[in-house]
Amino acid sequence: MAQGVDLILVLAMLLNFLVLGSSRLRACIRAVAFQGVLLSILPLLLHQGGLAVHMVALSAGMLALKGFLFPWLLLRTLRDGSMRAEIEPLIGFTASLLVGAIATIVAFLLSSRLPSLPSMTSSLLVPAAMATLLISLVVLVSRTKALTQVLGYLMLENGIFLFGLTLVQSMPLLVELGVLLDLFAGVFIMGIVIYHISREFDHIDTYHLTTLKD
Amino acid sequence: MSVIHLLWSLGLVMVFPPLLLGVIHKTKAMLTGRIGAPVLQPYYDLWKLLQKGAVYSRTTSWVFRAGPLVSLAALLTAALFLPLSAPSTLLSFWGDAVLLAYLVGVARFITVLAALDTGSSFEGMGASREVTFASLAEPALLVALAVIAKVTGSLQLSDMFGPGLVLAWHEAGPALALAAASLFLVLLAENARIPVDDPTTHLELTMIHEVMVLDHGGPDFAFILYGSALKLFLFGVLLVRLLVPVHIGVLWLDLGVVVAGLLGLAVAIGVVESSMARLRLIRVPQLLVTSGVLAAVGLLLVWR
Numbered sequence: 001m002a003q004g005v006d007l008i009l010v011l012a013m014l015l016n017f018l019v020l021g022s023s024r025l026r027a028c029i030r031a032v033a034f035q036g037v038l039l040s041i042l043p044l045l046l047h048q049g050g051l052a053v054h055m056v057a058l059s060a061g062m063l064a065l066k067g068f069l070f071p072w073l074l075l076r077t078l079r080d081g082s083m084r085a086e087i088e089p090l091i092g093f094t095a096s097l098l099v100g101a102i103a104t105i106v107a108f109l110l111s112s113r114l115p116s117l118p119s120m121t122s123s124l125l126v127p128a129a130m131a132t133l134l135i136s137l138v139v140l141v142s143r144t145k146a147l148t149q150v151l152g153y154l155m156l157e158n159g160i161f162l163f164g165l166t167l168v169q170s171m172p173l174l175v176e177l178g179v180l181l182d183l184f185a186g187v188f189i190m191g192i193v194i195y196h197i198s199r200e201f202d203h204i205d206t207y208h209l210t211t212l213k214d
Numbered sequence: 215m216s217v218i219h220l221l222w223s224l225g226l227v228m229v230f231p232p233l234l235l236g237v238i239h240k241t242k243a244m245l246t247g248r249i250g251a252p253v254l255q256p257y258y259d260l261w262k263l264l265q266k267g268a269v270y271s272r273t274t275s276w277v278f279r280a281g282p283l284v285s286l287a288a289l290l291t292a293a294l295f296l297p298l299s300a301p302s303t304l305l306s307f308w309g310d311a312v313l314l315a316y317l318v319g320v321a322r323f324i325t326v327l328a329a330l331d332t333g334s335s336f337e338g339m340g341a342s343r344e345v346t347f348a349s350l351a352e353p354a355l356l357v358a359l360a361v362i363a364k365v366t367g368s369l370q371l372s373d374m375f376g377p378g379l380v381l382a383w384h385e386a387g388p389a390l391a392l393a394a395a396s397l398f399l400v401l402l403a404e405n406a407r408i409p410v411d412d413p414t415t416h417l418e419l420t421m422i423h424e425v426m427v428l429d430h431g432g433p434d435f436a437f438i439l440y441g442s443a444l445k446l447f448l449f450g451v452l453l454v455r456l457l458v459p460v461h462i463g464v465l466w467l468d469l470g471v472v473v474a475g476l477l478g479l480a481v482a483i484g485v486v487e488s489s490m491a492r493l494r495l496i497r498v499p500q501l502l503v504t505s506g507v508l509a510a511v512g513l514l515l516v517w518r
Contacts, residue, residue: 003387010388013511021504094500101507108514123518 008038009128016135020096029074036066073191091142103134129162146194227293231443232256234480241484263436273333281328282437285321289444292317296451297375299468309369311359329426340425350502351403357509361393364516379459392512399505401449408487450476
């Protein structure tokens, strides 16, 4: 069980690097979706003592939203918005990978300073959560397309979810469902907004949105 | 270690490497629907080249002639440290893992010097590329070795790839898997295989390793070919021993497992080469940094 959890967390951390290193938007969307699918398995593995109904519901909801609905929405936006499926980052790919490595190291250092909770089942949980959070911030800052910003938010939520798992026994279902719902609404609205931006302006580069015009 | 054991291991190191190239070529040929050269073709090539005389340019010095010899000597020495049937190796001392990495470095260094010695700008370009990529591949290799050293608690190749590794796979499986993935990428880069370099091309803009040895001919080129096969063997043995850390105790079976693993690896390389295009030169450092990052994350996992 612990082996499986560790494996999933390591895979999730590697997917962070895939998002940082890939130049294909499509591959990034799939990577974040796969990360969501992996994380949705975790509550079931981490929950000790029988399967509670609300944990199964949470996993199923997360799997459906992050694994299927969000990627489908984003891929549809990508297709309909007729945008270039390539990422043009402010920081180069090699540099982003190095920044990602540094972020992961920082995450491990930080989490070694934190007091460990007795309910924590895997020692990788907190470092993985922090690494995902930090790398999602890097993605948010260094990628200028509106779509990649959505991806950054999704990764951020994955990181927050991992943090929530440290308290998996007592995590209130309502809170997590609320977050998922917010996220769903957010991605849905952003999908529509991006679509309209690209209809209006021929591009979805947020870099150009910083200058005001009449 | 008995004499028979020694002779078999030595024989494997000396005779087996070119077969790997043959298997890779055969795999690629079969996947692309050709019959391809015989599996033993590299041996025929080596024999043919050894029969020939060498031509040396007047602008070259002794460095050019020393290049293939020193390079082959360094790689052969490195091969003696290989954990073919760990825990017993031909040569062994504490810290030989570092020596192995740097003997490969010595081989590269002298090849680069020989390439620069020709005075051809073309070979200088190849040398520059080789060194650029090596500067990224070498840290990845060392960090990957460090992961194995950390989990097995030893810097000696015979212990690192010895019986302790089986236990280590249970304790730190993900970290070792990352190290293996990193080693595989380093293997592709160091041996000028496809995502990094195309060993069959003679298109000047894309060559890396091949361009450095253009001026060598005859026996010198045979040494270089044999050396590159040996280098593939070297990294292949490390990867195979890492992935299949079995230790049966019977010499035949142990060597057989390594040979079978290496043949499997050669087929895997052939499949990678047939299914992928060569990366753009500018993307190669990214691949190598990825390999370094994989190994570094692995090291983080075991070092906490």
